[in-house]
Amino acid sequence: MTPEVGFLRAMQEDEDDTSRLVFADWLDEHGQPERAEFIRIQCELARWIPDLQHRTQLQLREQDLLTRHGETWIGRLQEYCLSWRFERGLAHIVMDAGRFVRRLASSRHFLLRVEELFRAALVENLRLENVREATYAPLARVGALIEVTGLDLSGGELDDEFVDGLFRSRSLGRLRSLDLSNNRLSEAGVLYGGWGSRLLAIQRVSVRNNLVQLSVVPKGSLSLHHPFFTHLDLHGNPLTEPSHRYLGTHQNGKVWHQPGRPPRLFNSLAMQFALIPAGTFLMGAPAGETGHFPNETPRHEVTLTRSFYLGLYPVTQHDYETVLGTNPSHFSSSNSGGPNHPVEDVTWEEAVHFCKELSARPEERAAGRVYRLPTEAEWEHACRAGTTTPFSWGSAAWSAQANFSGQHPYGGALTGPYLGRTSPVGSYPPNPFGLYDLHGNVWEWCNDWYDKDYYEKSPRKDPPGPRKGHAHVLRGGSWYIVGRGIRCAERCYTSEAPVTHAGTIGFRVAMTLRG
Numbered sequence: 001m002t003p004e005v006g007f008l009r010a011m012q013e014d015e016d017d018t019s020r021l022v023f024a025d026w027l028d029e030h031g032q033p034e035r036a037e038f039i040r041i042q043c044e045l046a047r048w049i050p051d052l053q054h055r056t057q058l059q060l061r062e063q064d065l066l067t068r069h070g071e072t073w074i075g076r077l078q079e080y081c082l083s084w085r086f087e088r089g090l091a092h093i094v095m096d097a098g099r100f101v102r103r104l105a106s107s108r109h110f111l112l113r114v115e116e117l118f119r120a121a122l123v124e125n126l127r128l129e130n131v132r133e134a135t136y137a138p139l140a141r142v143g144a145l146i147e148v149t150g151l152d153l154s155g156g157e158l159d160d161e162f163v164d165g166l167f168r169s170r171s172l173g174r175l176r177s178l179d180l181s182n183n184r185l186s187e188a189g190v191l192y193g194g195w196g197s198r199l200l201a202i203q204r205v206s207v208r209n210n211l212v213q214l215s216v217v218p219k220g221s222l223s224l225h226h227p228f229f230t231h232l233d234l235h236g237n238p239l240t241e242p243s244h245r246y247l248g249t250h251q252n253g254k255v256w257h258q259p260g261r262p263p264r265l266f267n268s269l270a271m272q273f274a275l276i277p278a279g280t281f282l283m284g285a286p287a288g289e290t291g292h293f294p295n296e297t298p299r300h301e302v303t304l305t306r307s308f309y310l311g312l313y314p315v316t317q318h319d320y321e322t323v324l325g326t327n328p329s330h331f332s333s334s335n336s337g338g339p340n341h342p343v344e345d346v347t348w349e350e351a352v353h354f355c356k357e358l359s360a361r362p363e364e365r366a367a368g369r370v371y372r373l374p375t376e377a378e379w380e381h382a383c384r385a386g387t388t389t390p391f392s393w394g395s396a397a398w399s400a401q402a403n404f405s406g407q408h409p410y411g412g413a414l415t416g417p418y419l420g421r422t423s424p425v426g427s428y429p430p431n432p433f434g435l436y437d438l439h440g441n442v443w444e445w446c447n448d449w450y451d452k453d454y455y456e457k458s459p460r461k462d463p464p465g466p467r468k469g470h471a472h473v474l475r476g477g478s479w480y481i482v483g484r485g486i487r488c489a490e491r492c493y494t495s496e497a498p499v500t501h502a503g504t505i506g507f508r509v510a511m512t513l514r515g
Contacts, residue, residue, distance in 0.1 A: 003026065004119070004120075005119055007019065007022075007023040007026065008090075008119060008122055009174075010022075010023075011023060011089070011090060011122070011124070012090070012124055012148075012149040012174070012176070013149065013174075013176065013201075017043040017046075017088065020039055020043055020088060020089050020090075021039075021040065021043060023039065023089075024036040024037075024039045024040050024089070027039070034065055034068075034069060035069065035073060037061075037065065038062065038065045038066070038069070038086075038089065039088070039089030041058050041061060041062045041065070042062065042086060042087065042088050042089050043088050043089065044058060045058055045059065045062065045386070046087070046088050048277045048279065048386065049279070049386070050277065050278060050279030050280060051279075051280065052279075052280040052281060052282065052301060055386060056388070059388070066086070070086070073086075073091075073121065073122075074091060074093075074121050075117060075120050075121050076117055077091075077093065077114075077117040077118070077120070077121045077123070080095055080099075080100070080103070080114065080117075081093045081094060081095055082094040082095060082096055082129060084121075087124070087125075089122070090122050090123070090124035090125075091121045091122055091123045091124060091125075092123075092124060092125040092126075092127070092150075093121075093123055093125070093126055093127070094126075094127045094128075094129060095126065095127070095128055095129070096128075096129050096130055097128040097129060097130050097131040097132070097135045097139060097156075098130050098132065098135055100128070100135075100139075101135045101138045101139065104138055105138070115146075115147055118147035118148065119147060123147060123148055124148065124149060124150055125148060125149075125150030125151070125152060125177070126145070126148045126150065126151055126152065127151075127152035127153075127154075128151075128152070128153055128156070129156075130156070131153055131156035131157070131158060132156075132157070139166070145169070145171040145172055145175075146171050146172070146173065146174060148174075148175070149174050149175060149176040149177065149201075150175075150176065150177040150178075150179075151172070151175055151177070151178050151179070152179040153166075153178075153179065153180055153183070154179045154180065154181040154182050154183070154206070154208075155181070155182040155183070155427075156183055157183060157184055158180065158183040158184060158185065159183070159184050159185065159186075160185055160186060160187045163180060163183075163185060173201065174201055175201060175202055176201050176202060176203045176204065177202075177203065177204040177205075178202060178204070178205050178206070179205075179206045180205070180206060180207050180210070181206045181207065181208035181209055181210070181233070181426065181427075182208065182209045182210075182424075182427055183207075183210055184210065184211065185207060185210040185211065185212055186210070186211040186212060186213070187212070203231070204231040204232075205231070205232050205233070206231075206232075206233040207232075207233065207234060207237065208233050208234070208235045208236050208237075208426050209235070209236035209237070209340065209424045209426060209427060210236070210237050211237065211238065212234070212237040212238075213237070213238050235270075235272065235313070235340075235425075235426055236340040236424050236425070236426060263275050264312065264434070265309060265511075267363075267364060267367070267369060267511070268361065268363035268364060268367070269319060269322055269323070269358075271311060271313075271315075271319055271509075272311070272312040272313070273309040273310060273311055273312065273511050274309065274310060274312055274433055274434050274435060275307055275308075275309055276307060276308055276309065276310050276378070276381065276382050276433060277307050278303075278304050278305055278306055278307045279303070279304065279381075280301055280302065280303040280304075281301075281302060281304075281380075281381050281384055281386070282299055282300070282301060282302075282388055283299065283300055283301075283302040283377060283380050283381075283455070283489075284296050284297055284298060284299040284300060284455055284489050285297060285299060285390075285487070285489035286299050286388075287299070289390055289487070289489065290390075290410070290411065290484070291410065291484035291487070292487070292489060293490075293491070294452070295452040295453075295455075295491050296455075296489040296490070296491055297455065298455055298456065300455055300458075300460070301460055302377050302381070302458075302460060302461075302463060303460060303461045303462070304377060304378065304381055304461075304462060305461060305462055306462070308374075308378060308510050308511070308512055309510065309511040309512065309513075310374060310378070310382050310435065310508065310509075310510050310511070311435075311508040311509050311510075311511075312426075312430075312434065312435055312436055313342075313425035313426055313436050313437060313508065314342040314343075314425055314437055314441065314442055314444060314506045314507065314508045315342065315343050315351075315354065315506065315507055315508060315509060316339060316340055316341065316342060316343060316425055317329050317332065317337065317338070317339050317340075317341055317342070317343045318339035318340060319343070320343040320346075320354060321339075323354055323357050323358050323361070324350075324353070324354060324357060327343065328343070328344075328345045328346060328350070329341070329342075329343050329344050329345055329503070330344060330345050330502045330503030331344065331421050331422045331503050336421045337421070337422060338424070340424040340425060341422045341423070341424055341425070342422055342425055342437070342441055342442045342506040343506055343507075344422060344442050344503045344504060344505055344506045345502060345503060345505065346445070346505060346506055346507060348373075348445050348472045348494075351373060351445045351507040352372075352373060354371075354507075354509070355371040355372050355373060355509055356371075358371045358509070359371045367513075368513050368514035369511055369512075369513060369514075370511065370512050370513075370514060371509045371510070371511050372447065372509065372510050372511075372512075373445055373446055373447040373507060373509065373510065374446055374447065374508070374509075374510040375446060375447050375448055375462075375463065375464060375465055376446040376447075376448040376463075376465055376473045376475065376491075377458075377462070377463045378446075378510060379438075379444065379446050379475050379476075380475070380488060380489070382433060382435060382438065383431065383435075383438040383439070383475070383476070383488045384488050385431045385432035385433040385435070386432060387432065387488075389488075390410065390411065390487040390488060390489070391410075391439055391486070391487060391488060392431035392432060392438065392439070392488065393429070393431070394411075395411045396409070396410060396411030396412055396413040397409055397410040397411060397413055397439070397483045397486060397487075398413035398414050398415070398416045398483075399416035399417055399418065399419075400416055400428075401428060401429065401439070402428050402437075402439040402440035402441070402477075402486055403419060403422070403423045403427065403428065403437075403440040403441045403478075403479045404439070404440040404477060404478070404479060404480075404481055404482065404483060404485070404486050405418050405479075405480065405481060405482050405483075406418045408482035408483055408484075409483045410482075410483030410484050410486075410487070411483070413483070419479055420479070421479060421503065422441055422442060422479055422503060423441060423479070425437055425441070428440075428441075437476075438476050439476060439477060439486040439487075439488075440476070440477050440478060440479060440481075440486045441476075441478060441479055441506075442476075442478050442479070442503075442504060442505060442506035443474040443475070443476055443477065443478050443492065443498075443499050443504055443505045443506065444474065444475050444476045444506060444507050444508055445472060445473075445474060445505070445506075445507040446465070446472065446473040446474070446475055447465065447472075448464070448465025448466065448472065448473045449465055449466040449467070449468060449469025449470075449471070449472060449473070450466075450469055450470075450471045450472060450473045450491070450493040451465075451466040451469055452491075454466055471493040471494050471495060472493065472494070473491060473492070473493060474491075474492045474493060474494070474499055474505065475490065475491065475492070476490070477490055477498075478498070478499070478501075478504040478505075479503075479504070480498070480501045480503075480504050481498050481504075485498055
């Protein structure tokens, strides 16, 4: 084993940055100072930096290094990738499953070449797009998968048979993270059947938005109390008990603290919340941002002096009905929606009422949890998550990244599908704080009154919003709007055309702890 391979395996299996920083020192000693610097910068940026100036300097240097060396570091692997990026110094790549399988069939040497390229590029996570029935069996036998510790098969229409076969593969023995979200899994057995003998290293599993029904954990099985789990995401499955009750040691406490993302909490309804750190950020759109509106300017520094918890997802129809006993949603179960879709057609007053009733529940009062709508500044800080681009993922948007009118993308992105309705919460990738659906799906109420000129006069610390007004602020865009309307800086209010369509307005809640 070469030193590089040894370092790679140590880094893939290290939950903190220790091995990455040791590897950076080794790179310095072996004539690669800029890659060493890049790894150190990404590791530092993965931990929230409250100081805006320092964070901005690091981001600019990160982008400079990536522009000059990124293609060299990813190497020839880019020939086989749909896209690639680096997280904390290691590569996260996206490949087309069908194309991958066809290459396997056409060349006996392709597999060995891919394994070498994975190692050379320091690949940590592989996402496979377009996984279909014809690719199931070949993928389960791919030895190159042993080179990754993270595998993303979300949104691939996978069924129980495929996943059961995948778990029995000899190619996944080092797998630590597996994302099976937004598929067609239905049997509880697939969640534990093969893990006892094959996937002993597994720690993080997401089966969000599947059809898994769990009422009784089979006695004597490995079950969902796998001793090595640090995270199991069952959100959006038809569970007979809230998902956190299958992870008893995590109930009402910290669920998972992935490096670079805030710790999460459950409440008594199994709603999940992330701790959003205090700090300084740039609020509003820069003058040169394409498609920005006057009410998004001037861009200005805002400092939030207190951290707060914010829902990972918009409030769902299930959450709303559990608390208030009604469901006002246009896209309900009888109209292309369902319990795990965001509640919508909700007024600001109804959203505030939900927060008050949730706070008054006995379990929440006992835990000291108080709910409210986020301020507009809190919302944008959480959405940006330390980024300064139009979207939390970058400068262009197409509808594989968020639920919006995909025929009208932004920033030169390709056109994409237009669902014409809401999607289950968590159907698209999260932002750097681990929050879902802040771009698109439904508009989200903020606590603030709307004032188009508020940025000219708002305080720079903890802006509370105007003291009075005629409408409240909505942020984030919806399934009905074009790409420019889901930018981080987009501001709207109820009488504007983008929010008047049925089924477009929802909300998410902030939470603070008393005492």
